[in-house]
Amino acid sequence: MPLAECAGGCPRLVSLSVDPGGNPMAAADPARFRVRYHHCPACQRFWCDGCEQGGSPCRSCGGALEGPTPRHALELIFGGRGRVPERLLATLVLRGTVFEARRRGGN
Ligand SMILES: [Zn+2]
Numbered sequence: 870m871p872l873a874e875c876a877g878g879c880p881r882l883v884s885l886s887v888d889p890g891g892n893p894m895a896a897a898d899p900a901r902f903r904v905r906y907h908h909c910p911a912c913q914r915f916w917c918d919g920c921e922q923g924g925s926p927c928r929s930c931g932g933a934l935e936g937p938t939p940r941h942a943l944e945l946i947f948g949g950r951g952r953v954p955e956r957l958l959a960t961l962v963l964r965g966t967v968f969e970a971r972r973r974g975g976n
């Protein structure tokens with residue numbers, strides 16, 4: 870799974886996932902991984918939910934923070950914003966929405 874270091878200096882790793890609910894393995898191990906995080910597109914830092922203060926501006930550069938999106942995992946895999954094929958992104962976002970709807974619908 871794609872992982873990013875938390876910019877807050879804590880020992881946890883931020884788990885990036887194309888699944889809107891987060892990677893299940895990472896979600897099951899919150900002491901090591903955080904599936905809830907914010908990302909600063911301006912300075913490319915990731916802040917875990919234990920270090921950022923509720924979506925406040927980036928502590929490093931003051932930029933606006935983004936919540937989790939499948940785009941973050943893809944950007945890490947493809948090497949940056951703008952390198953992710955838009956068609957792939959659209960498919961994954963769509964699939965994520967369908968997956969989420971199904972999960973909410975019950976088992
Ligand atoms: Zn942290």
Ligand SMILES: [Zn+2]
Pocket residue numbers: 909910911912913914927928929930931932
């Ligand atoms: Zn920043």
